[in-house]
Amino acid sequence: MSLRHGLLGLLAEGPASGYDLARRFQEGLNSIWPAQHPQIYSELSRLAKAGLIEVDSHGPRRRTAYRITDAGLAEVRRWLAEEPVDHSFRMESLLRSFFFWLMEPGDLKRRLTEEAAYYAQFAASLREYADSKDRGEWGTGERTRAQRIGVEAAVRVNEALAAWARWALETDLMADEEFGRPRGAAPAEGARSPERGGDTAARGPAGG
Template sequence: MSRCVLGSARAVGADKEAAMSLRYGLLGLLAEGPASGYDLARRFQEVLGQIWPAQHPKIYAELRRLADDGLIEVDSEGPRRRTAYRITESGVTEIRRWLAEGDVDHTMRLQPLLRSLFFWLMEPDDLDRHLRREVEFYSGMAEQYSAYAERKDRGEFGAAPPVQSMRVTIEAAVRLSQALADWARWASEHQPPAGHPSTE
């Protein structure tokens, strides 16, 4: 109770920064310039659709918490209750600290990998169909990101530092979706015979 005089009430242990990636994601986007929750929600959707989905209710809530903590502040208010925020000095310090000192979380919670552990339970036909769809999905994704990367390389978005960083992020998306498409193709050729589950 008494500890909440200033700053948001994120219970005890708020300092451990375990995850809180949405928080830093918003902070990072706001470092590029002022934006409203609505803007940020769209940016998250466009730029980070598959990478870091974020729903608008969470974004608005986190923005309020960031403001409570003084890492961002209201920049302007517009029509339709629009509230744009800008990052503060301590916000910049905080995201720089996170980037430089924060522990990187290397977890890859990829459902397709979990599923692949159980391919042996699938009928060959179902597995085949599944893998074809996966190849299609990841190839399409790789193509989309590649096209985006090309537009960046042609300079369509300028060459400001944030754009250059986004180019790096997109490169990762291209390489990962390519790798997963190749893997699914490889798996089709590596198909094991269907097995029989043990109900003992």
């Protein structure tokens, strides 16, 4: 249901076509809530059928811009104010990190180095964008300033991940000679043992 509300939220800024919205999801929002155009177009049809948006105008090349209705605006607001937040992420990058022990040290170092570079670079580009907002280059309206808060969240998450990857490279966990010892493709210790699975180590505290 998040895509539905994401689209309504973007349309609350003003009329836009499916193509516009797809571009915004592709560019700024891709790292936060990925969405491809087929899903966007079909969701728009559904929203229109439900009366939450309506056709605003037709442009060249079959362009169809939608505009949010009062009902739609009320629905985003209701979602924002009343609907409980889903705190679960979905981050492949973090999932992978739980299996780093299966990687050969060389591959792991290479991977972590790439990750650090990626996150640092992305954070920097977001930070630059945030700074340009701070300089007032996007106007000083209420909306712009509030969106600045959202950008800040993305910046901080990416910076945190960049710092994490660097930390992982530098920490003595990596430097330790036992950990650093190269090994072949032999099965990891503990795997395929007949008795019930190893320790319960990876069971962390209950998740939200």
